[in-house]
Amino acid sequence: MTGPKRPPTGVSVRQFVADSGAVTRGLRQGRPYVLTLNGEPLAQMIPIRRRRSVPRDEALAIFATAPLLDADGLRGDLDATVAQETRDPYEGTGL
Numbered sequence: 001m002t003g004p005k006r007p008p009t010g011v012s013v014r015q016f017v018a019d020s021g022a023v024t025r026g027l028r029q030g031r032p033y034v035l036t037l038n039g040e041p042l043a044q045m046i047p048i049r050r051r052r053s054v055p056r057d058e059a060l061a062i063f064a065t066a067p068l069l070d071a072d073g074l075r076g077d078l079d080a081t082v083a084q085e086t087r088d089p090y091e092g093t094g095l
Contacts, residue, residue, distance in 0.1 A: 008032040008044065 011033050016023055033045040
């Protein structure tokens with residue numbers, strides 16, 4: 001869910017150079033800016049909208065084209081690659 005659209009805040013080039021940290025924090029909070037030079041609009045700075053989750057249907061569509069996992073083959077590969085013996089990492093250290 002997105003919040004209401006905010007009108008852009010005007011910021012001069014001089015202000016931006018002097019306090020870019022404040023503008024960066026505002027962008028992270030979703031605030032848009034219009035960069036001005038001599039009172040004239042020069043550029044728009046808008047925050048990038050990042051998704052926090054992938055919609056269910058989109059995730060299912062991605063996995064629908066994925067190859068099937070051969071669980072027995074994976075287990076065999078792991079058994080052949082990973083040592084099956086366990087050891088005490090503290091053995092011989094006096095702990």
